[in-house]
Structures are given as structure tokens and as C-alpha cells.
Amino acid sequence: MHITVKSKPRSSKPSVTTHDDGTFTIAVREPAIDDRANRAIQKALADQLGVAPSRVRLVRGQKNREKVFEVAGRA
Numbered sequence: 001m002h003i004t005v006k007s008k009p010r011s012s013k014p015s016v017t018t019h020d021d022g023t024f025t026i027a028v029r030e031p032a033i034d035d036r037a038n039r040a041i042q043k044a045l046a047d048q049l050g051v052a053p054s055r056v057r058l059v060r061g062q063k064n065r066e067k068v069f070e071v072a073g074r075a
Helices: 036-049
Strands: 002-008 015-018 024-027 056-060 066-071
Touching (some): 015 036, 024 036
Parallel strands (some): 002 024
């Protein structure tokens, strides 16, 4: 299953918002340096979906605000 996420690194208020079209907006405090924001977004998405972070993999958008994650084991 592929999920599109709009990221907001260095946010003062971390949050996860689900949209009607199945996409997410995830705000994290971590900066987009040394992959810290991507790891925080991966963990937040895994928590939101109720899966282990190891089952969530960044497929596209490593250096962009719009990212695509693959979630293993979800249909």
C-alpha cells in the first residue's frame, strides 16, 4: 500500500492530519537535516496506522516535502 504524505519539518506543533483523499499531512519538530525529519515522519505515520516503523518505507521524495511511503502488510 502506498501513502502520500505532505511533510512539515521544524514545526512548532507536531501533528498528523488525515485528508479525505487518503493522504496525510505530518508536522514534526525535527529539521530536514541528516534524514531526521524523514525518520520522525516515518515513525509518526507508523503510529497513526498502528504498525511497526520497520514496516513503513520511504519510496519517493527523500528531499521533497511531498513523500510517498510504502506500508508492508496492509491492503
